[in-house]
Amino acid sequence: MPKVLINPKSSDIETGNAFVQTVELRENGVLLGRAIWAAPSDLSQGVAQIVDLTVPDDRRRNGFGGQLILAVVEQAQIYFKSRGAKLRRLWFSVEQKSQVNARAFLMKHNFHHTASISELLIKQDALIYTRAFD
Numbered sequence: 001m002p003k004v005l006i007n008p009k010s011s012d013i014e015t016g017n018a019f020v021q022t023v024e025l026r027e028n029g030v031l032l033g034r035a036i037w038a039a040p041s042d043l044s045q046g047v048a049q050i051v052d053l054t055v056p057d058d059r060r061r062n063g064f065g066g067q068l069i070l071a072v073v074e075q076a077q078i079y080f081k082s083r084g085a086k087l088r089r090l091w092f093s094v095e096q097k098s099q100v101n102a103r104a105f106l107m108k109h110n111f112h113h114t115a116s117i118s119e120l121l122i123k124q125d126a127l128i129y130t131r132a133f134d
């Protein structure tokens with residue numbers, strides 16, 4: 001059974017600072033996936049970002065990415081609640097052309113394409129996928 005490891009714990013960070021947390025899935029020490037998410041110092045919008053989420057090539061399609069999403073959602077909800085706020089939206093930016101798999105993955109996990117940004121990436125749009133919690 002894979003273990004979820006988090007670093008740092010939300011209780012280790014002083015209120016009023018931005019927060020970045022790494023969430024790893026490991027089994028017997030072997031990395032099965034890693035996510036990094038971030039919250040700004042002002043939590044009043046209830047918005048957090050998944051900055052990165054990767055499952056090693058040879059471990060994909062085993063549900064580990066899905067387990068990481070669950071762990072990130074849980075950690076983000078704990079973090080916002082512990083500071084008197086509520087998580088409203090979680091968002092992730094993916095590359096339109098080179099991350100087609102990621103788009104299918106995010107849709108399976110209740111993220112929806114809510115915006116496209118042009119002139120940010122090279123020769124493709126950045127697509128913003130958002131999951132709502134209200």
Ligand SMILES: CC(C)(COP(=O)(O)OP(=O)(O)OC[C@H]1O[C@@H](n2cnc3c(N)ncnc32)[C@H](O)[C@@H]1OP(=O)(O)O)[C@@H](O)C(=O)NCCC(=O)NCCS
Nearest residue numbers: 053054055060061062063064065066099101102104105108
């Ligand atoms: C996207 C990524 C994190 C998915 O991780 P994973 O552990 O393979 O995901 P899961 O096994 O939990 O897959 C859940 C669902 O996502 C979708 N999915 C995942 N990979 C897919 C693929 N290659 N093609 C189509 N759908 C895919 C499917 O709906 C899948 O369900 P199914 O296996 O029952 O069909 C992984 O492919 C990855 O690390 N890609 C490179 C980095 C990246 O693009 N990161 C952005 C993440 S949003």
